[in-house]
Amino acid sequence: MAVAKRVPGTWSRLLAHPSFRLGLVLFALVALCGLLAAWLAPYDPLRNNFRARLVAPGEAHWLGTDRFGRDILSRTLYGAQVSLRIGLAVAGVTALVGGAVGALAGFARRLDGPLMRFMDALMAFPAVLLAIALAAALGPSEVNAILALSIAYVPRTARVMRAGVMVVREFPFVEGAQAIGASSTRVLLRHVLPNALAPLVVQQTYVFALAVLAEAVLSFLGVGPPPPTPTLGGIISEGRDYIQEAPWISIVPGIGIALTVLGLNLMGDGLRDALDPRLRDAVR
Amino acid sequence: MTDVPLIEARGLHKTFPGGVHAVDGVDLRLRAGETLGLVGESGCGKSTMARLLLRLIEPDEGVLHFRGEDLRALGATRLRQMRRDMGIIFQDPFGSLNPRMTVSQLLAEPLVVHGIGNRAARAQRVAELLTLVGLLPEHAARYPHEFSGGQRQRIAIARALASRPALLVCDEPTSALDVSIQAQVLNLLGDLQHRLALGVLFVSHNLAAVRHLAPRVAVMYLGRVVEEAPREAIFSNPQHPYTQALISAVVDPGAPPRRRIVLRGEVPSPANPPSGCGFRTRCLRAQRRCAEEKPYLTEQGPRHLAACHFPGQYTMAELERAGTAPAHS
Secondary structure, three states: OHHHHHHHHHHHHHHHHHHHHHHHHHHHHHHHHHHHHHOOOOOOOEEEEHOOOOOOOOOOOOOOOOOOOOOOHHHHHHHHHHHHHHHHHHHHHHHHHHHHHHHHHHHHHHHHHHHHHHHHHHHHHOOOHHHHHHHHHHHOOOOHHEEEEEEEHHHHHHHHHHHHHHHOOOOOHHHHHOOOOOOOHHHHHHHHHHHHHHHHHHHHHHHHHHHHHHHHHHHOOOOOOOOOOOOHHHHHHHHHHHOOOOOHHHHHHHHHHHHHHHHHHHHHHHHHHHHHHHHHHHHO | OOOOOOEEEEEEEEEEOEEEEEEEEEEEEEOOOOOEEEOOOOOOOOOHHHHHHHOOOOEHHHHHHHHEEHHHOOOOHHHHHHHHHHEHHHHHHHOOOOOOOOHHHHHHHHHOOOOOHHHHHHHHHHHHHHHHHHOOOOHOOHHHHHOOHHHHHHHHHHHHOOOOOEEEEEEEOOOOHHHHHHHHHHHHHHHHHOOOEEEEEEEOOOOOHHHHHHOOEEEEEEEEEEEEHHHHHHHOOOOOOOHHHHHHHHOOOOOOOOOOOOOOOOOOOOOOOOOOOOHHHHHOOOOOHHHHHOOOOOOOOEOOOEEEOOOOOOOOHHHHHHOOOOOOO
């Protein structure tokens, strides 16, 4: 009841934000395609049809077929499903692990050094390269791709969380909570974290987008989920050899990736503006 | 029991990184049910003192007893338990309440933390507290941002009192509020202090507010208490030159016009305080001895202490000679 009071505040501000609205529409479009792939896809994405190899977009296959005669529309829909699942999982895992690491580092001064130096060490490698190396070492599979990408992106989330916690830690109400005798755990969980989550939420939309992009890179290089599983990056990779004769193979999933990443980034911008603490009081 | 003070500090020191001597050897005693006003200008260390007394900041040196128990010797868990008997109100009612908690969560939290009552009893206590501070029980479901500054400070007071503490520390509780609201909050504090027999440390730079609430007043300058006396003595017969300057600045519509003592210069940096008496650089009476020897609090009258080598009211001649300002700077 009482909680419901503030949520519309944030939501109405979000929905009034033009780039958030556009981002939401784009992302919802891709997400719905992925979710409803089983109903939307006109063909089985894995079924070969050698009588319809490299068919140009037309009546039978709206977006054409690949070298095995598989329907590109169907493969892209299922590919979006896999890519989004991986992106969401990476955003979730990094939020949990990075959030915990960042919160501890920001709150407990003694842990700050060791934890963040470890994060810095991970961050010293370009994220995509690190993910490729890890995925290659772990072997191609969906779970390993999630694991590799999560490790690669966890330092960014941890940093954002740490910064947020360090800011909130200095707020007077934190001292007030100590003054009533609240334990450190309680101060962190009830007072600091809830007020430090906004930047994390924003950051995770970007991590989601980065993970979709990086997953495409992994699949393109053959260290993502193994064929014939359709992933957006994988389909692009399969179309590489036919880019002259059948460009649609790569273009269609490419557009899918672009829309996903664009949508997520626009949503992130909107969230950032709506959750900006500097605006919160002005709105009231 | 009666002669054990509620809180007692002796020789409390706190130096912040950078060598800032925020609190430089302060003694304070507060009996149960008594109110002590602590005044001084910004940066004199009074807020630090308030936090040191509750061990929200760790003192570097000194003795700190709460009801005869050594606060500085307590472990973290025991200290947290002791906080049930101490409350604090902060200056900024906009920052001191967690914006993500409802009023009822805020007021019930001290009870939850100390395991007082069950859910129903706590809800009842929340309603009781809201009534106590002049708000309505219906306000319990709202968030702090739905209230005005004065109302938020009332919520902060209710939160500080939730666990029925014996000591309430008020750190500039009205200075962030509009003048019209200040009086309401001061009256509420005065009323509560009587009804609940609270020991109150009232920290403020607002002399009028301190005069209104505190029968005994301590004046701080540059991390030290320079004078401590009953309210009447402080206001009518201040002994320390700094107190005299401070009192002379109070606008008192009832009293006959009096000479304002304008202090020249700035407060010296607490990172590099002057030798001897901290006030000597701005004092009309400063002599050689003031630079060489630190003055300690000495008895000037009944329960009247001042830390000055040459205490006593400025004479007219002194003020004339100085043109109401220090002769040397």
